[in-house]
Amino acid sequence: MTTDPRSPATALQGSRCSGCSVSVYPADDACPRCGGPADPATLSGAGTLWTWTVQRYAPKSPPYQAPPGGFVPFALGYVELPDGVRVAAVLDVDDFEEVRIGMPLMVTAGEGVPRARPTTGHKGNS
Numbered sequence: 027m028t029t030d031p032r033s034p035a036t037a038l039q040g041s042r043c044s045g046c047s048v049s050v051y052p053a054d055d056a057c058p059r060c061g062g063p064a065d066p067a068t069l070s071g072a073g074t075l076w077t078w079t080v081q082r083y084a085p086k087s088p089p090y091q092a093p094p095g096g097f098v099p100f101a102l103g104y105v106e107l108p109d110g111v112r113v114a115a116v117l118d119v120d121d122f123e124e125v126r127i128g129m130p131l132m133v134t135a136g137e138g139v140p141r142a143r144p145t146t147g148h149k150g151n152s
């Protein structure tokens with residue numbers, strides 16, 4: 027597993043407190059813990075699934091815009107990153123049955139909500 031330095035546009039741009047080193051996403055210029063100044067930081071997108079749900083109905087519109095083919099249920103989860111940040115992301119999985127709490131995921135930023143995809147290359151390692 028590697029991070030690709032050539033594609034900074036897909037990295038999570040958060041921020042990190044210069045005082046207590048708390049990281050946040052999305053970026054904020056104030057630390058949520060101590061209120062001190064936070065500097066922009068690129069966060070590692072590699073994390074594990076903390077919790078998730080299936081969005082079975084279209085979110086309120088606006089701001090939600092349904093895709094051209096119409097709304098399709100999708101998995102939405104919180105991915106816990108090593109920095110201690112929990113990021114809400116759409117889970118890019120083929121089958122909701124694949125989703126497990128604690129599964130390794132790679133989160134990338136994109137338009138709107140970040141997306142997370144499984145980083146395991148194979149299934150059934152138990």
Ligand SMILES: [Zn+2]
Nearest residue numbers: 043046057060
């Ligand atoms: Zn702080």
